Amino acid sequence: MSPPNIIICTCDQLRAFEVGCYGNPYIRTPAMDRLAREGFRFEHAVTNYPVCMAARSVLLSGQYNRTCTGGVSNVAYAGRPGSFDMPEYPEAGRPHLKDPTLAECLRDAGYHTAAIGKWHIHSWPHEVGFEHYVIPRVHHCHTGQSFIEDGGPEFVPSGYSVDYEALRVVQLLEEQSARKRPFFLYYNISPPHCPLADAPAEYLRMYDPSAIPLRGNVDPSKRIDNQDYWFKVYRYDFRYYSFHLPYTEQLPEGYDLKCLIAEYYGVTTWADTSLGRMLEALDRTGLTDNTIVIFTSDHGDNLGSHGLVQKGTPNEESIRIPFLIRWPQGGLTGESRSAVGSLVDVAPTLLELVSLPVPSHMQGRSLVPWLVGHGDHVQETAVFVETGHGVAVRTPQ
DSSP states (O other), X not given: OOOOEEEEEEEESOOGGGSGGGTOSSSOOHHHHHHHHHSEEEEEEEOSSSSHHHHHHHHHHTSXXXXXXXXXXXXXXXXXXXXXXXXXXOBSSOSSOOSOOHHHHHHHTTOEEEEEEOOOSSBOGGGGTOSEEEEESSSSOOBSOOEEXXXXXXXXXXXXXXXXXXXXXXXXXXXXTTOSSOEEEEEEEEEESSOTTSSOHHHHTSSOGGGOOOOTTOOTTSOOTTHHHHHHHHHHTXXXXXTOOGGGSOOOTTOOHHHHHHHHHHHHHXXXXXXXXXXXXXXXXXXXXXXXXXXXXXXXXXXXXXGOOSSOSSSHHHHBOOEEEEOGGGTOOEEEEEEEEEGGGHHHHHHHHTTOOOOTTOOSOOOHHHHTTOGGGOOOOOEEEEETTEEEEEOOO
């Protein structure tokens, strides 16, 4: 059998508490739940930096954010430090991720490397190891989205960008099934990150707000600081906070936290549908049995817990993420409650799974001992988390 193919699929801003296989009986995430049944689930999984670009840089580099980006948390431009309102990225050159990335290690070992979906890393994909890419030009926009493919001219596909990206993933898998070269696909699904309202109506109406369960640390009787502002950001993103388009200035009548979370649930199910299309394509093309799949998220979302919204804080709702690994050749299904898996561990884990050396510059640790049932012999089970509000250590307890 040829070397196993690899897929990393991420959602943006999906916390573990809103996934069925992590104990939420209300939300519908059948594709994620399938991966948990057929693979391995880390009960205690966290991001090492709960902000988009930092987390994605950590995942691809196998290094902590202070190492791979020098501490940048989101898009920041030369001459405009800290500005990330309307990123026209990526930039030429390689300002971050100076050491060989996971994609470069796999490419140099003979893998075809491809990135589809949200990018949100400073450099262009080809600068950090991807031979093929289809990425949206502006993140946080699902209609009228402009794409770039392999450095070509911008184009705007019809319909929702999330659905278009899923289509391109299916097409790539169909193409790869006819080739002998192993592949690495890095597939990033933007929801449930805002804009929540820029989604098909069937998903926005899928869940009844009155039935939405709230976490115990949410006080529905208290308003969140700047609540109207943040709710508009959740629904409309930069179209509100950068451009204040007229339709973004008003919230629907009676719109409260449960309404917001119901929409978050809906677009999470939308994202799960895209994941399901990918899994079905693997089945249909005969690739399932020789493809390692990791599903995770870049960070979570406070969603009103502790009176907070969004992410970036060192608490459970912000850092806890789903982390599922399906490794058909390992023949193992189950879960781990004795280890904390994290994004910095993804690259070394995958390299070990495909029998490639783990470079010394990677700071993560391989999770393979837990996958093969020897995790009890590993001493290090804690994970280091960086945020703009301080640092934290997460243990299984």
